[in-house]
Every structure is written in C-alpha cells, then in structure tokens.
Amino acid sequence: MTKPRISYVDPATLADPKMLAELERCRREGTPRPESQAIRAHVPAAFWSFANTWQTVFREGVCDHSIKELCRVYVSRSVKCEYCGNQRSIKSAKQGLIEEDYKDLLNFEKSARYDDRQKAALAYAEAITWDLQADDALWQRLHRHFSEPELVELGYFIAITMGQQRWLRTLGIEHHQVMAGTTASMAPGFETAEALAKSKSAGDYWASDSAAPSRDKHAAE
Secondary structure, rough: OOOOOOOOOOOOOOOOOOHHHHHHHHHHHHHHHHHHHHOOOOOHHHHHHHHHHHHHHHOOOOOHHHHHHHHHHHHHHHOOOHHOOOOOHHHHHHOEEEEHHOOHHHHHHOOOOOOOOHHHHHHHHHHHHHHHOOOOHHHHHHHOOOHHHHHHHHHHHHHHHHHHHHHHHOOOOOOOOOOOOOOOOOOOOOOOOHHHHHHHHHHOOOOOOOOOOOOOOOOOO
C-alpha cells in the first residue's frame, strides 16, 4: 500500500459526529471517496468547505449534474489525477450516464458520443484547464446552450475541481485505504483493492480510456 505524502486522519480519532457522518457518506456513496476527505480532516474548515461546496454546487445546483460530471472527469484526464478520474458519480449513473460516455472526453469535439450542449460545456472546461483563449466564438457557443447562472456554476465548479485535483495528484493517495470495503462510485476495474492492484499491475491506470492523457494536444497553443 502506498503511503500518502500527508497522513490520513483516522476516522476513529474524530470526535465530531457530523464529520464522521460525512465520512460515512463518502464511504457509502463516494465522489468523493473517504481518502481525500480524510486528508482535509486535518483542518475542519477545509473539510467542510469542500463538503459543502460539493453538495451545493456539484450534487445540487442549477446546471445539469451529468454535464458537471463529464467536466469533472475531463479535468481528471487532463491533469492526470487518477484518484479522481477513476471515480464515477452515482447520481449521474442514475440519470443515464454510462461508462462508455467517459471514453472520448479528451477528444470530445470529434466524438459522436456527446451532443452540442455537452461539447460546449467540455470546451469551457478545456479553456479553463488548459489556459486557452476564451474568444467570442466560445462565449457565443456557451450562451447558446446555458443561462448565465448555469455558466457561473459550471465555471466555478470546473475551477474548484481543477484546483483540488491538481493538489490531490501530488499527495499519492489511493482508493481503498480509508474506510475500505465498498465499491461505491468506483469505475470498472477499480472497485476493490484487489481489482485496483490487478488493473495497475496490467498497466491500466485509467478506466474507459485506451491511453493516458497527454498535454501534447495543447503544447503549441
């Protein structure tokens, strides 16, 4: 088992029943899984800042949850956060998002898998993640598909998840290390510690993707 760069807070040492309940929700439902919150638990304000934002902006909010989920995993693939990228939103699955919908995220513009609204959202995520120029054409496209409140929420969510994922990938955290024993929100091939180890030993670090994400696409931009 890899050792994280910052230690996990042992849930058994927490005296706050609300924090314990939130970690139990992470164990039961995932997205996020308990490990990332066990790191944030060193600072309760950080723990709750993330938990509350995730609830009100990601799981709830004014913009389609499944569109936010696609943007979340697009960011994961772009910044190479395996921990986040191999999680799946249970709510999105209930709304009809299937594993194949994650396959073409890095090539979304050429894919027939996404509709115009989803592609516009992913173009927004692309511009934010890769520091691309947000020209008039992009904003005309966005305003064609989204209201201004939706654009605020979506942009804020993309920025929050990008920053968190860039941070988490430096920590060396892994699934099934805190409150292990559930498959909640895990992508195929990563559901258990044994499945995860098998996938990684076979060189499969990303579910539903034939190749690891690369910055080459934007290297000259």
